[in-house]
Amino acid sequence: MDPHQNEPRQHAKRDPPSGRKRTRLACDRCSTLRVRCDGQQPCRRCQEYQSTCHYTRSIGRRGRKPKSANRVQQPQQDREFDSSEADCDLEQSTPHPRPEQSATYDGQESPGLPTNNQDTVSTHYSSSHSSHHDAVSLDMQADSITAPSFDQLYHVAGIQPSYPLPEFDLAVHHGAESVHESSTRERPSTATQNLPSRACRYKCLEPIIPLVHGIIDAKLVCELFELYFVEPGGSLFKCSSPYVLAHVMRKESLLRADNPRTCTPALLVTMLWVSAQTAESSLFLLPGQKAIVCEELRKLMMGLIQGRDRDVWNRTTSGPLVRDLEYATAGDQNRSEYHVGSASAVSPPVPLVDDVLMFILVTIVSSGGDFKTDCLRWWNKALRLSHNMGLNREDSPENSFTQSETSLCTSQTTSCGCRSCEASRTGLTISEVREERRRAFWLIFCLDRHLALSFNAPLRILDDECQLYAPLSDEAWAALSTGRDPEDATLGSSSHSTMFGAPTRISGIGFFEYFLPLMTILGDVIQLHRQKSHPRFGNIRRPQVNGQEEEDDPATAMIEQVMVQCAQSITDLASAYQVDALDASAIPASQVRTPQCAISPQQSHGDHSRTSNSASHASSHRRHAQAQLVTAYSTFILHVLHVLLHGKWDAVSMLDNKDGWIPSVGFMKCASHAIAASDAMSRILACDPELSFMPYLFGIYLLHGSFILLLFADRMPQLGLNESVEKACEIIIRAHEVCVVTLSTEFQKRFRKVLRSTLYSVRSPATSNLEESKARRRALSLYRWNEGATGLAL
Template identity: 30%
Template sequence: MANSPQIIDMGQGLDRPDRVQRACDRCNNSRTRCSGEIPCRRCAKLNYPCQYQRAVKKRGPKPRATQRKSHSKTHSSDTSTKGQSYIARPSGAGDSPRCSKASFSSSSDWDGNGTDTQSHGSTPDTSFTSEGPDRPMHSTECEATILSYGTLSLDLSSLPTGSGFFNDTLTCRYPCLNPVLPVLQGIVSPEDACSLLDIFFADPDTAGLDARCPYILTPVIRKKSLLREKAPRLVSPALLVTILWCVSHTANLDILQDTTTRSRVIQSLYSLSMKLLRARDSDKWHRTTNGWVAESDLLPCTTPTETDCCPVSENNPEQNVDDVISYILIACVISGSEFKHEYIQWWNKAVHLVKRLGFNSEARIAQDTPSSQQMSLASREQHEECRRAFWLVYTLDRHFALSFDEPLHIQDSECQVLYPLPEWIWTDLDSIPLEDIPPRVCEPPTRISGTGFFDYFLPLMVMLGDILELRSRSQHPRLGSLNETYLIGTIQTMLSDCEYSLEVLRAVRTPQFAFPTSPLSLNGTDEKPICLAWINTDVVIAYSRYILRVLHMLLYGENNTTSVPDASSTCALPPEIFTTTANCITAAESIAHILELDSNLSFMPFIFGIYLSHGSLNFLSVADQMSRVGASDLAGQGCGTILRAHEVATRTFNSSFQKNFTRIVRQYACMVGGMGAGDMQGHNKYNDVWGVKSECYDNIYC
């Protein structure tokens, strides 16, 4: 190699290692001593790609004659090559790579009216890490093309760029990523972006904890439709970047093992997603999330002293289901972070958009379309995506209402849309005949019918919404005094029917009990549907049974975890004290059964924490009473199970609330094990512990 690194002799008497004349690109960016070999010892040890493509520059400013010559040459090159397609150039060339309108032809939302602008200076580094402080970051012309999307001029100069990844775009596994690969330079490589998409669409039945993202409850978009090589589903670049940002929080990729690198990737993807989402936002919002990105980074104002928001073009692209999914993902990630209370602004946008687009009305979804027998597969997919997006918003609306003590944003009277298809049908929609799809109704379901997310979790959230509505009504100053016996009885009947549906679900695993529309009765020669229906049935039943116990507690007791339970009284209404006590004991047994089946609590870590906390609160209050009447052994055993579950949950899905609550449960479990009847000292410790818990509630996560 002409520019092979050379060893500089620093003297015979020095103990420190010899310096090399030139460090590799990765060691140079990380300010780490490099051995100068090819590959260097550090890159070989960490299995990093070792390259020496960084341009060697002399210190100090360039001569004026050289600057004028370079500027003239660059201007001439821009004029002669405007509008041409990108041609791969050798690494180390002085000019930035180019991309044309053809690069974005796979997305219908990209108009390709961007202008060509060329970055000046040396070629950016081709390694994964972004530029160092001594190297300014420039916007490439590919970013300018993306910024023309929606005729909104945005500034992406704060994002790191690079040129070493363009050669990989020709062999990208998923063509759907091609439109966003130019702006992902210096953030993630094409192969890493494909790996993040694999994690997003990971099958919960077969993928382990490390291969899934806890924020992805269910993909609204079909995996086969988006990831196929020929004619993939058209998707907005904003959604693609948001997906990568969401998955990068927990992805177990080699490039994300370093905490600093992961933070840099997350921040860069977040900045890019914000800029792309603003270009699509029709209500012209100009908010910042107070801690994630500064407002000056989000708003391309002309001066830093401007307080008014910059004008946005009136020609915003029409929003669709992609934007709903983007808002849902952002709300979920923020709700599980230290800025959890800022989720509400994103959640309000998701709820507002899903109503404005008419996803809650089957008539608006299917308007101007032929009958189902004449619809194409693409139209059927589009309609089903709208339904699934609405029901996902409906489900999370109940979950967030319980987690953050918020009112419901979507009422049951607004749900005039078909129930979503079972997961096994939605996955293979292109291969299942239309006549084999089971009939559906336009109402929220209350019975569990399968192992898919909507099949088991949506019915539970329907009944949770009814309980929250009932509790809200009981606090009404004029209507709260009315008799609630009939309403409580109605909800109790639904809970009993839902629990019976779990027994039916367990029975259909046996082929002789298969229903005509079950996966066991269709494609009988194919074992794949059978495996998918069986593999997680026990886990789904165990989790669902526990959440049903929690719903029983909420129906007859307190539904607010901010209230500190009183050790000298019951947490339930007096007539139902024995029912609530039985539910608490059964819930503790259900947790033990869940730990046997899912020792890491990895099945639904993002949404399970609030239900685990509610069940723990009620059981600890009952356990205190049990310890006073001489049942300390049973109470201590239950407290030990709850403590183990919280410790596992802390390791699986870490949060500040889980840490604080686990510490409190540990203290109280010790007190229950050693506190006898009438032990006032233990009673005082109990009150002290729950006082600490009340202060820690501000850190609760959903």
């Protein structure tokens, strides 16, 4: 055994002279990455990647363990520790025990988290955070001793230590967290523990700094949090997250230093996890580092979601809700071995908009991955929670409190779900709370239509259920003053008198202003399509005229009229922003919604009036560029909606043409709108070459707009070459290729290959064969939109 193995780092330079000096001790980061370290504090690699350099890992000794250690070693596998056993071990292993480090229950503050100024907020969030630490299973390693380490004791007590932890697993198993410790660490000093909180620039993030300190540092936490609010088109190296469709919470409310909006730790960690999926930080330059960070954040997120998920609470026969910690398995034969939830004085967490947004974000990221069916679990949770919270309707007049009633309710009821109590928990005004509820619901509404088309599923939210006002524009929402009276009429019925319910006309360049009307029309198309596919109702929808079916039944004509009005609103929007004046030159995507663009350093040193004029000109230019993108994307999606209204949704059925649909009038309408959609696609590529404006949403509409062109390309050997069809196919192929680069999706990769192979067979008939045709059919058969199929949900 090397006696110098545990010497301090300053003695590591006593090696004999050689060609390359050997460092006896590497820092924790270099040791984890298996790279050479110079042993300095900080080392060269940590300085290069701007990460915190630590030397806190324990040094294991080689050789056989002494017999004394083997005698005290006991098998610890599959042993369940409850909070009382953890406290007992804590007293035996620590020289100065702290009573407040016991298991944290609902109604008590967690000492591991910073306290908030509002007692109700602190009590509520600490209880929700600690509820999933009630029963913890410590799966000890074979070479561990009986006394647990500091890290294990912190996890057992439901407290997150504020120093780097070893790799852990927060995967929830039957309501408990399984923690796997592979090594022990020495507890750092108090100054080291307080360092992450001082490095955090945003007060709203302080509650989660101790939770993520073993995964990422405070600097990266702030960077990922800022990335969550980045608007699309800012930079190719600091792109906005494609999974953030719209902002439900105001950025100014969260980032302000004085009384920021209070968020649940589960939502904050979810926001970091979403941003980390596509972040371009210097920490993620090392191969595999992003995947490691995303996985650790996912484990932490799942553990925190467990404390906010009301699905783990079940109704007992006596009436109250209790939380089930563990469930009996089918293999259990003895009823005494069943682990069921026990009743306690703890109440389930009060549902908040934070929880709805948390489930929405997890749904979006899951649906954008390879395992798209995993999102249905979280999507159902978001739908149930929004329905239970009544997000689909405005508050009734009897729920409006006076000032005295508001203070009385807030002071006496901590689990109340009224607007005044919710405003007290979050630190917002009642008006802002109501607007957050509206935006959360309309985001679910848009996502419901989008997922219904993607997965060939029925609508989960019907239009007659939307008994609330449309959301504010993004500019009005961002500029909203937080110091207004709770009953301010600007957020009341006066400003929404003409926007009650789901809109069908595009009114602006914000997400809800242009995408929400399109999703309203898409919902009508989906409803009509499913009724036509009904085995009984579908046969009575089209009346017979002169022995032939009438092509345009009243429902189809009504939807067409709504589409015409929507197209006129796009034209009005283009005229309002003078988009036609910008058609001659392409607008770079880097100039869209970029505050610092078009302002030179010389202008920054000029007089105040000159700077104001330059900023005003840059803001006007950004709005013009944004309007050009909105009009181009909206025009394309509207043409695709025409294709969905008149055409077939399934590509294989369209190619087979067993029902003779191709000679119909509906086919001609589909063909004309498909060609028009390709023209709109060329305009989109001119002003957004990276297709970074809405990469998550755009893929499914691009796919359905391409099926008709695939049919044209497949029929060209019989009908002859068509230059306009080939040009349209090339534009669509290029769009699919760009989409794959911006946000990789397997269905677009496969369809691009199918369309390209079809064009090859048309241009070189001698090289085409039957195997190529079968391969194309197999690729298309993976994604079906016929009766009973599931679309992209493989």
